[in-house]
Amino acid sequence: MKKVTNLKPVTGKLGILVVGCGAVSTTFMTGVLMVRKGLAKPIGSMTQYDKIRVGKGPDKKYLHYGDIVPLVRLDDIVFGTWDVYPQNAYQAAVYAEVLKAKDIEPVRDELEKIVPMKAAFDKNYAKRIDGDNVKDCKSRWEMVEALKADIRTFKEKNNCSRIVVIWAASTEIYVPYDEDVHGSLESLEQAMKADDREHVAPSMCYAYAALTEGAPFIMGAPNTTVDIPAMWELAEKVKMPIAGKDFKTGQTLVKSGFAPILKVRNLGLNGWFSTNILGNRDGLVLDEPANFRTKEVSKLSTLETILKKDDQPDLYGHIYHKVRINYYPPRNDNKEGWDNIDIFGWMGYPMQIKINFLCRDSILAAPLLLDLTLLMDLAARDGRYGIQRFLGFFFKSPMHDFTKGEDAVNNLFDQYVMLKNAIREMGGYDPDEEID
Numbered sequence: 042m043k044k045v046t047n048l049k050p051v052t053g054k055l056g057i058l059v060v061g062c063g064a065v066s067t068t069f070m071t072g073v074l075m076v077r078k079g080l081a082k083p084i085g086s087m088t089q090y091d092k093i094r095v096g097k098g099p100d101k102k103y104l105h106y107g108d109i110v111p112l113v114r115l116d117d118i119v120f121g122t123w124d125v126y127p128q129n130a131y132q133a134a135v136y137a138e139v140l141k142a143k144d145i146e147p148v149r150d151e152l153e154k155i156v157p158m159k160a161a162f163d164k165n166y167a168k169r170i171d172g173d174n175v176k177d178c179k180s181r182w183e184m185v186e187a188l189k190a191d192i193r194t195f196k197e198k199n200n201c202s203r204i205v206v207i208w209a210a211s212t213e214i215y216v217p218y219d220e221d222v223h224g225s226l227e228s229l230e231q232a233m234k235a236d237d238r239e240h241v242a243p244s245m246c247y248a249y250a251a252l253t254e255g256a257p258f259i260m261g262a263p264n265t266t267v268d269i270p271a272m273w274e275l276a277e278k279v280k281m282p283i284a285g286k287d288f289k290t291g292q293t294l295v296k297s298g299f300a301p302i303l304k305v306r307n308l309g310l311n312g313w314f315s316t317n318i319l320g321n322r323d324g325l326v327l328d329e330p331a332n333f334r335t336k337e338v339s340k341l342s343t344l345e346t347i348l349k350k351d352d353q354p355d356l357y358g359h360i361y362h363k364v365r366i367n368y369y370p371p372r373n374d375n376k377e378g379w380d381n382i383d384i385f386g387w388m389g390y391p392m393q394i395k396i397n398f399l400c401r402d403s404i405l406a407a408p409l410l411l412d413l414t415l416l417m418d419l420a421a422r423d424g425r426y427g428i429q430r431f432l433g434f435f436f437k438s439p440m441h442d443f444t445k446g447e448d449a450v451n452n453l454f455d456q457y458v459m460l461k462n463a464i465r466e467m468g469g470y471d472p473d474e475e476i477d
């Protein structure tokens with residue numbers, strides 16, 4: 042039986058503000074505009090394709106997400122962006138070389154109108170990025186105020202009823218959690234006002250501005266940004282949802298889907314070596330050791346929460362897990378990933394598994410941006426705030442309260458159950474533990 046819920050209906054336009062107008066964001070925006078015209082299909086998008094079972098026994102039926110909960114129609118989306126480079130979304134899409142001209146030209150007019158607002162940027166956070174479309178701010182606090190003004194102006198100008206902000210900009214250098222600055226909202230605000238550039242990344246200014254303007258914030262890179270108690274406190278205060286971090290697209294998707302095979306068959310693991318070659322601008326930024334460190338921390342966290350050494354010391358007590366990304370321009374966005382997995386079976390006899398994924402980074406990422414923005418808008422309309430654990434399915438390093446010893450859920454199939462149950466609950470159906 043469907044219960045009555047407090048979920049607000051979907052009315053008016055949704056403004057999607059994407060931080061970064063690079064390969065991922067232009068592939069996302071172009072795809073949505075092409076789908077709107079009936080010229081492409083949103084393959085890989087859960088909200089557009091997946092079906093969830095509701096009810097059990099003779100009452101069971103399989104429904105699309107949009108038939109369970111009201112979701113924004115693609116026609117009601119308006120895009121905006123910020124970038125360090127001034128090129129509009131059409132020029133940026135052509136530069137990225139992800140999509141062929143035939144898949145960009147039909148929506149050229151619409152893309153040309155998406156012109157990046159000036160970025161809140163600090164070169165120390167991404168040394169290899171070198172554009173001049175940057176805000177001139179004297180402090181981090183000024184950055185926040187300028188971004189808040191951008192969000193307000195965009196919302197008014199485009200007649201949007203709601204805004205969602207999503208980060209698809211370059212990975213920043215690793216900012217380790219520092220309790221004195223990141224431990225409370227008050228200390229973070231003080232650090233912003235004191236212009237503490239070491240502890241306050243530009244991405245934190247975007248998140249702070251979004252949340253205080255009443256917009257959910259999604260972190261698609263592995264940046265520390267909203268993964269700190271100060272931001273959880275802010276999200277609770279303003280009653281806005283936050284989600285992150287690091288889109289789970291290629292190699293880590295495979296890892297979080299494959300590791301459960303070893304777990305359920307009780308096979309042992311000695312080592313897992315993951316390496317990649319990638320030649321786009323993301324690869325260039327990640328070639329800088331301080332930026333790669335952020336990615337490495339995010340990518341490494343997946344295995345240990347699925348194959349737990351304390352639960353099964355014989356099987357997972359000594360895993361050697363290594364992740365590498367190598368910048369190799371000839372491949373551009375067509376990343377190639379290799380996984381070498383050293384497993385062992387009966388009486389400890391070793392075996393190997395090799396996985397070679399010839400993927401397209403931005404093609405895998407684009408549907409995640411669509412799903413995450415639509416589902417965060419849904420969560421906000423449902424009155425959900427703080428960390429959105431049900432969206433862990435989409436992230437390499439799902440946010441969790443590490444100050445209370447909470448473990449992240451990384452097993453793809455556990456994450457899928459969490460995702461579906463949240464949709465069921467928001468739609469007024471009972472949650473359950475079945476995988477379909």
Ligand SMILES: NC(=O)c1ccc[n+]([C@@H]2O[C@H](COP(=O)([O-])OP(=O)(O)OC[C@H]3O[C@@H](n4cnc5c(N)ncnc54)[C@H](O)[C@@H]3O)[C@@H](O)[C@H]2O)c1
Nearest residue numbers: 061063064065124160209210211212262288290322323402
């Ligand atoms: N494609 C994937 O599969 C995938 C998966 C997980 C995470 N990501 C992350 O998504 C992000 C985007 O990837 P991409 O391939 O589009 O990279 P990209 O280099 O093509 O685009 C990033 C853009 O962000 C801009 N930028 C940097 N700092 C900024 C700031 N402070 N404000 C505004 N703009 C800023 C850059 O100028 C650049 O145009 C990266 O952080 C990447 O690690 C991608």
